[in-house]
Amino acid sequence: MTTSQSAKPRVAVTLGDPAGIGPELVARLLADPGTTAAADIVLISDERELADAQADAGVEFSYGGPREPRLHDNGAARPGAFERKIATEAGGRWAMSNLRVALEMADAGDVDAIVFAPLNKSSLHLAGMREKDELRWFETILGAEAYTCELNVLPTIWTARVTSHVSIAEVADGITRENVLGAGRLLHTVLRDSGIAAPRIGVCALNPHAGESGRFGRHEIDVIAPAVAELRTEGVDAAGPFPSDTIFLRRDEFDGVLTMYHDQGQIAMKLLGFDGGVTMAGGLRVPICTPAHGTAFDLVGRRTASTGSIRNAFGLAARIGARRAARNSTVRHSA
CATH class of the missing domain: 3.40.718.10 (Isopropylmalate Dehydrogenase)
Known part of the structure; x- marks a missing residue:
């Protein structure tokens, strides 16, 4: 479904580094009916990660049905259970594989915005990211010139x-x-x-x-x-x-x-x-937003992490994604 056919923007969501609080935050975000009412959500993950996230958060959410988030499996080989509370190559590789799929979907026009839960730069570099940070990696994947x-x-x-x-x-x-x-x-x-x-x-x-x-x-x-x-x-x-x-x-x-x-x-x-706080990657073809805090290894499993930043990140991505998609649709129809 295109954005011009739907009143809601299409937002890809990834759960961040599996060693941190990202999966819990996303689960709590998706357990709120207001989240799914605000956008058509594509979860870049797999069923095991979503089950683990719900267990982390102590909540349940539905996906795959009408007007529910859609699961898009990233196609990557899962290495098994992820070690928690520590930066690892496996965790970094998994987070990057999910984000790469989200970026490719954005580049193809299949989503209007991306939200990702916190990443760990040490994990990303262990996994082979050569760029200084994720923004420069996004530039590489998207071929950004601006x-x-x-x-x-x-x-x-x-x-x-x-x-x-x-x-x-x-x-x-x-x-x-x-x-x-x-x-x-x-x-x-x-x-x-x-x-x-x-x-x-x-x-x-x-x-x-x-x-x-x-x-x-x-x-x-x-x-x-x-x-x-x-x-x-x-x-x-x-x-x-x-x-x-x-x-x-x-x-x-x-x-x-x-x-x-x-x-x-x-x-x-x-x-x-x-x-x-929200961090946004500015200047790319698609709005990409994430909480302004990190993976908070010390809070994993305690269910005390605030969802304020991930909620704001999702709201901002949906709002800007909807405006840009509407503008692009107008340009296409007037051409």
Whole structure:
């Protein structure tokens, strides 16, 4: 069924690293009737993983019937029971095989969005992922050519990063006019896709006190401010650069904040809303969302992990997926 024939977006869901809390979170998400009412869900998994997930969570959910999630077996050879609470090659390989199928379905137009439960980067690298993180792996699988970056989302504020998973020593070299423009444009576009008609974006400085007129560095003068000015000529409501130690105190003035490096925004976002945060892979052909927290090996089997982030990730993916699918359908019908 195409999205134009259905009022609901099609969302692929994977259970993340089997060693962590992902299977439990997905089971609890799917046990809520409101989840299945919001989207046509395709579970990339197998029956054993779904049974284990329900046992982890102490809940039951139905799949395979009318108006229920559909199981799409990933076709991978299961290695047996997965070791829990530890990063393993087997767990990483399983998580990647599920995600690869979801990405291929998105690339073929069979789903409008993807949600994945938390991954463990050590498991992914043990399983052979050569890229620094899953976003770069997604780029490889999808053959992405446009600017991409990781976005972090709370109900009241978004952030995007000019640099992400690089060492602090490499950050300054990554703060270029082209990268600031790319991240700013992407944040503006995704905020509009989420339903904000005229996004307001605040831009962080790189240096303390925004460089203090060049005394502590010239990135603000030579790179960031000119990029902000160019964004404004393109119709992006961007302002800055502002000192990063105060910009989040002004968050009511902005819908999104463009940060220069990973922890500049992540520390603030996790303090403001750790249990509800969402990470989105921005700039790809399909919205891909996941909880902003990790696999939480210490919480496995305790049934105490919060579902706030996975619920928000699912809601955001469904909302953006529906808007993009409707727009693509309009383009196809008008061509």
